[in-house]
Amino acid sequence: MIQVVVDDLAFVMADAVVRPADEALNPVSPETTRLDRQAGERFAALRRVTTPLDAGAAVVTGGGDLAAPFVLHVVIRDSTRRTDRDVVRRALVSAWQRAADWGLASIATPLVGAGAGQLSLEDAATLLAETFQAQPGGHLSELRIVVEREEDRALVEAIVERRPG
Numbered sequence: 001m002i003q004v005v006v007d008d009l010a011f012v013m014a015d016a017v018v019r020p021a022d023e024a025l026n027p028v029s030p031e032t033t034r035l036d037r038q039a040g041e042r043f044a045a046l047r048r049v050t051t052p053l054d055a056g057a058a059v060v061t062g063g064g065d066l067a068a069p070f071v072l073h074v075v076i077r078d079s080t081r082r083t084d085r086d087v088v089r090r091a092l093v094s095a096w097q098r099a100a101d102w103g104l105a106s107i108a109t110p111l112v113g114a115g116a117g118q119l120s121l122e123d124a125a126t127l128l129a130e131t132f133q134a135q136p137g138g139h140l141s142e143l144r145i146v147v148e149r150e151e152d153r154a155l156v157e158a159i160v161e162r163r164p165g
Contacts, residue, residue, distance in 0.1 A: 001141065002145065003145070004153050004157045004160060005146055005153070006152075008034075009031070009035055009108060009109075009110055009146045010035050010038035010066050010067065011066075011067050012068065014068045014108040014142075015068065015070060015105055016063070016068050016069070016071060016102075016106075016107050017035070017066060017068045017107070019032055019071050019072065019073050020074055020091075020110065020112050021074065021075055021076070022075065022077050023054070023055070023078035025053070025059075028083075032110075039065050041064075042062075042065065043061070043063065046061040047073065052078060054078055055075050055076060055080075055081040055083075055091070057074075057075045057094055058072055058073060058075065058091055058092075059072075059075075060098050060099075060102055060104075072095040072098055072104075072107065074088075074092060074094070075091055076112065083118040087113075088113040088119060088124070088127050089130075092127060092128065093131050095107075096131060096140055100135070100140065105142065106140075106144070107142070107144070109145055109146065110146055110147075111124035111125060111145065111147065111152075111156070112127070122155075128143065128160075
């Protein structure tokens with residue numbers, strides 16, 4: 001089931017939240033920076049990496065002070081790759097695989113890769129819906145796409161409802 005909600009990702013109840021990041025798990029948007037502040041110092045320590053990650057990867061950490069106990073970090077850019085549809089698709093597929101490995105069933109996510117100089121809102125919503133619906137084994141039962149404005153909710157709902165499946 002895919003649901004679109006207007007909320008603050010830091011306070012959404014789910015098994016995990018998706019957090020777009022760069023190769024060092026640094027924030028890639030103002031929304032991610034706000035999420036990090038809410039998650040607190042403990043979370044900052046959890047997301048430290050010793051070697052850079054490749055764009056398209058996903059890793060799981062604890063959620064710090066967030067409502068969700070876990071965070072799925074999706075690496076959507078690195079020093080050699082900019083954010084594009086292929087990178088976001090690979091990162092989302094990897095995130096759904098990590099979620100299944102960890103037994104996480106409900107996921108809350110922003111529009112991964114949407115923003116200035118990156119993907120359109122429509123492309124980001126389409127990739128979330130396509131990759132979630134195509135996950136092998138159907139381990140994930142609920143995806144909540146979290147947006148900040150009511151206008152975005154209506155648009156994303158329309159995009160998700162157009163997707164087959």
